[in-house]
Amino acid sequence: MELSFTLNGEQRKVALADPEMPLVFVLRDILGLTGTKYSCLQGMCGACTVHVDGQAARSCQIMAHEVAGASVTTIEGLSEDGSHPVQRAWVEVQVAQCGWCQPGQIMQAASLLSSNHHPSEREIRDAMGGNICRCGSGPRILRAVAKAANLSRETPK
Amino acid sequence: MTNRRKLSRRAFLALCGTGAVVVGGGMTAWALQAEAPFSGKALNAFVAITAGGDIEIICPAQDLGQGAPLALAMIVAEEIGADLSKVRILPAPRDAARYGNPEFSGRMVTADSKTTLGYWSLLRQAGAEARLALIETAASQSGWLPDDCRAQEHSVWHMPTNTKLGFAQIIAAGHLLVPGATVEDHKPADQFTLLGTSPQRPDALDIVTGRKRFGTDQRPVGADLAVLRRSPHLGGKIVSFDDSKTRAVGGVTGVCVLRDQSAIAVIGRDTWSAIRGAKALEVVWSPASAFDSESERTALEAALDESETEAVILRGSGQRPAPDTASRFYAPSLTHVLPEPLNASAEAQSIGLGVAVQSATQSLDLDMRYAAQTWKTAPFLVETRGTPSGGAYGRRVLNDTVREAAEIAKTLGRPVQVIRPQLDEMTRGQVRPAAVQRLSAQLDARGDLKNWRHEIASDGTLTTHLPSSLKGSNGTEDNTATDGAYHPYICADQEVRWVRVASLPTPGFLRGVSASYTVWAIEVTLERLLRSAGQDPLAWRLRHIEDARLAAVLQRVADMSGWGDQGRSLGLAAMIFRGTRVASVVEVTGTKVHHVWIALDAGQVIHHDQLVAQVEGGAVWGLSQALREGLKYREGAADLASLADYPMLGNGELPTIEVSLIEQAGQTPGGAGEVGVPTTVAATCNAMEAATGRRFDALPLDLRHLQQVGILCNEHT
Numbered sequence: 001m002e003l004s005f006t007l008n009g010e011q012r013k014v015a016l017a018d019p020e021m022p023l024v025f026v027l028r029d030i031l032g033l034t035g036t037k038y039s040c041l042q043g044m045c046g047a048c049t050v051h052v053d054g055q056a057a058r059s060c061q062i063m064a065h066e067v068a069g070a071s072v073t074t075i076e077g078l079s080e081d082g083s084h085p086v087q088r089a090w091v092e093v094q095v096a097q098c099g100w101c102q103p104g105q106i107m108q109a110a111s112l113l114s115s116n117h118h119p120s121e122r123e124i125r126d127a128m129g130g131n132i133c134r135c136g137s138g139p140r141i142l143r144a145v146a147k148a149a150n151l152s153r154e155t156p157k
Numbered sequence: 158m159t160n161r162r163k164l165s166r167r168a169f170l171a172l173c174g175t176g177a178v179v180v181g182g183g184m185t186a187w188a189l190q191a192e193a194p195f196s197g198k199a200l201n202a203f204v205a206i207t208a209g210g211d212i213e214i215i216c217p218a219q220d221l222g223q224g225a226p227l228a229l230a231m232i233v234a235e236e237i238g239a240d241l242s243k244v245r246i247l248p249a250p251r252d253a254a255r256y257g258n259p260e261f262s263g264r265m266v267t268a269d270s271k272t273t274l275g276y277w278s279l280l281r282q283a284g285a286e287a288r289l290a291l292i293e294t295a296a297s298q299s300g301w302l303p304d305d306c307r308a309q310e311h312s313v314w315h316m317p318t319n320t321k322l323g324f325a326q327i328i329a330a331g332h333l334l335v336p337g338a339t340v341e342d343h344k345p346a347d348q349f350t351l352l353g354t355s356p357q358r359p360d361a362l363d364i365v366t367g368r369k370r371f372g373t374d375q376r377p378v379g380a381d382l383a384v385l386r387r388s389p390h391l392g393g394k395i396v397s398f399d400d401s402k403t404r405a406v407g408g409v410t411g412v413c414v415l416r417d418q419s420a421i422a423v424i425g426r427d428t429w430s431a432i433r434g435a436k437a438l439e440v441v442w443s444p445a446s447a448f449d450s451e452s453e454r455t456a457l458e459a460a461l462d463e464s465e466t467e468a469v470i471l472r473g474s475g476q477r478p479a480p481d482t483a484s485r486f487y488a489p490s491l492t493h494v495l496p497e498p499l500n501a502s503a504e505a506q507s508i509g510l511g512v513a514v515q516s517a518t519q520s521l522d523l524d525m526r527y528a529a530q531t532w533k534t535a536p537f538l539v540e541t542r543g544t545p546s547g548g549a550y551g552r553r554v555l556n557d558t559v560r561e562a563a564e565i566a567k568t569l570g571r572p573v574q575v576i577r578p579q580l581d582e583m584t585r586g587q588v589r590p591a592a593v594q595r596l597s598a599q600l601d602a603r604g605d606l607k608n609w610r611h612e613i614a615s616d617g618t619l620t621t622h623l624p625s626s627l628k629g630s631n632g633t634e635d636n637t638a639t640d641g642a643y644h645p646y647i648c649a650d651q652e653v654r655w656v657r658v659a660s661l662p663t664p665g666f667l668r669g670v671s672a673s674y675t676v677w678a679i680e681v682t683l684e685r686l687l688r689s690a691g692q693d694p695l696a697w698r699l700r701h702i703e704d705a706r707l708a709a710v711l712q713r714v715a716d717m718s719g720w721g722d723q724g725r726s727l728g729l730a731a732m733i734f735r736g737t738r739v740a741s742v743v744e745v746t747g748t749k750v751h752h753v754w755i756a757l758d759a760g761q762v763i764h765h766d767q768l769v770a771q772v773e774g775g776a777v778w779g780l781s782q783a784l785r786e787g788l789k790y791r792e793g794a795a796d797l798a799s800l801a802d803y804p805m806l807g808n809g810e811l812p813t814i815e816v817s818l819i820e821q822a823g824q825t826p827g828g829a830g831e832v833g834v835p836t837t838v839a840a841t842c843n844a845m846e847a848a849t850g851r852r853f854d855a856l857p858l859d860l861r862h863l864q865q866v867g868i869l870c871n872e873h874t
């Protein structure tokens with residue numbers, strides 16, 4: 001099939017042998033965007049989180065044909081220079097250990113903050129609860145999301 | 158400035174040119190490898206200076222996410238007086254003679270919380286040599302006395318005149334004098350300005366923008382991707398198979414049976430076609446064994462009961478077994494749940510005589526060994542390259558995907574990258590082996606420890622895979638099974654022993670190793686004993702610990718947590734591990750952990766924030782092990798259909814975790830990566846016993862019954 005969708009703001013057309021190829025592999029193997037990671041491939045860890053039409057989604061659970069016509073944002077499209085408030089907060093709080101899970105964590109957090117500018121601690125925990133960080137950076141992730149919320153309120157849109 | 162000794166043989170090798178075959182002593186016989194990847198002029202094996210005055214520092218450790226590259230570079234930069242923004246960190250080539258970790262008998266292994274610990278002296282020496290070279294050269298250029306000079310802010314300062322020469326100016330003037338250095342030349346700790354701070358990691362921006370590239374992200378050009386179909390149960394072999402459906406999958410370019418009949422590799426142009434192809438194989442496997450976690454536990458218990466079983470004596474004479482009244486403790490098998498899949502690529506070199514492997518690895522030396530054995534070639538014909546790892550936790554030491562990649566590339570005659578999906582590794586991969594312990598202790602009338610009997614039964618990871626690494630007086634002690642058993646309390650009559658019981662799952666290294674359960678058994682036994690004797694667990698420990706640094710850590714964690722307040726359910730635990738003194742207090746309300754305090758003394762702090770992050774991460778592991786994790790086997794197979802069958806503590810459930818460091822300026826840094834795990838497991842159990850009045854004899858703590866009968870939040874506050 002020829003998949004046509006918007007990726008990080010650009011129109012893309014990709015020829016695919018299997019329309020059921022999970023989006024994460026379309027991104028990584030076909031388009032070379034390796035910023036999106038994967039771990040469980042079962043929708044249970046959040047490493048592969050991207051935005052589809054503005055919503056956080058597990059790209060290992062979405063088949064290529066399902067994003068036809070949709071708009072997909074990956075970590076590469078959040079900001080190239082790390083200027084998105086969530087990325088800035090992540091750097092300031094020194095969240096990352098190995099870093100493998102972090103693109104997914106960041107996309108998850110960015111999606112929370114795009115719909116909720118004043119998340120409570122409970123809401124942050126709930127939103128981030130499905131993203132695993134095996135290195136144990138969880139305490140910092142929670143802090144960084146709160147910080148990002150502050151930063152995004154300060155940053156004029 | 159006379160009589161200076163240059164950085165041993167290592168520095169000499171760096172300076173005497175490259176490409177030579179270096180025959181070293183000990184385990185590492187070969188080191189024919191590329192030269193150090195410096196672009197500047199080498200001052201020794203670890204440091205070079207570029208024409209522009211930048212300092213290049215070799216990082217001998219792998220980047221596993223623990224922050225080793227920056228931490229190790231900070232040690233060197235501190236000695237030199239270099240500005241971190243003008244430092245470039247370069248990965249070491251595989252050359253154990255120069256870059257091996259002295260704590261690993263000189264091998265290149267990044268594991269066991271021994272990286273900073275092992276390289277500390279060596280890197281200070283390397284830095285001191287570089288500093289003295291810059292000072293000596295600047296002094297001779299300017300007519301200064303070297304003793305009047307100091308190196309700081311990337312310059313050599315002449316103190317009497319307050320003038321300076323930048324490193325770039327010094328190197329621009331030409332020839333560098335290299336006077337060498339002795340231990341006395343190492344910078345005094347009271348002059349440290351960089352160590353103990355928290356500079357940003359060089360890869361921080363790459364991580365948050367998705368640009369950091371791990372092994373899985375770096376498939377070599379021209380390599381297809383292989384995924385293995387392995388037996389659903391442990392030890393299964395192929396009886397027969399049909400690959401017609403696999404070959405019909407678009408993108409599949411090959412199918413290849415592994416020599417030992419344990420797996421079939423499906424090679425595809427991309428990850429998805431290989432995964433789909435592997436799934437489409439129809440395979441008949443040899444039958445599963447009856448192995449399960451219950452029978453394994455029974456075998457471990459039996460090994461303790463049979464007095465004939467050969468035991469490794471850790472303390473005492475081995476003559477006095479634990480009485481039948483001893484408490485028993487069961488710890489289940491654990492799996493790593495690696496974030497980044499295991500991965501390795503292999504490609505023929507030198508007209509097929511040799512092989513180049515690339516992997517997210519913890520050991521270039523072991524990768525080399527695996528590749529050489531599989532390719533049937535000499536070690537010097539194996540090129541190894543490490544990439545950053547998305548998590549490692551001990552799993553990438555015995556990095557067996559390198560074997561698979563080498564075998565498949567050789568069979569197919571073309572380069573290949575092997576990816577092992579997470580669930581496949583969890584189902585059939587290495588585990589922290591299960592253990593049963595028996596422990597009894599008594600207090601005498603004065604409240605001192607009268608006797609101590611601790612017996613441990615488990616499989617041994619080193620015993621199984623690397624028997625030449627065993628330690629102890631008889632060369633039989635496997636520290637992956639005995640770590641943590643050496644408690645710090647005064648007691649004249651002690652017996653501590655370990656019995657190895659070989660098991661079916663493949664034993665592996667896992668963050669915290671045996672200390673996660675030995676310290677649990679020790680600290681829980683102690684706290685039960687003290688509580689029933691009406692002794693305060695903190696005060697008693699302070700009286701019965703000889704190590705003043707551990708006592709200070711205990712006092713610190715007690716102060717942080719408000720130990721001694723009435724009406725709170727607090728649990729305490731302490732240990733010394735890889736030179737680090739650490740103590741945890743956990744507070745439980747109902748059956749919920751809501752606060753963890755950890756104090757530690759890890760000697761000289763290198764990177765403050767990364768050290769804290771490592772300990773926080775360790776605490777998360779400790780909580781998860783105490784409350785959730787356990788890999789069960791049934792009918793010869795891991796009882797796992799998905800990641801959901803291996804519960805872990807999630808982001809949403811984390812209690813507040815507070816870490817406090819007691820810094821010891823200039824002291825050799827202790828371990829960091831694992832130290833947060835064991836005392837957190839133990840303190841969680843102690844707090845839970847204090848809160849519920851129950852005794853727990855197994856991990857993870859079984860709280861279901863308590864939750865059903867209504868011991869819930871707030872009842873105990």
Ligand code: FES
Binds near residue numbers: 037044045058059060
């Ligand atoms: S890889 Fe998609 S959720 Fe785990």
Ligand code: FES
Binds near residue numbers: 097101132222496547
């Ligand atoms: S930083 Fe390693 S898994 Fe999250």
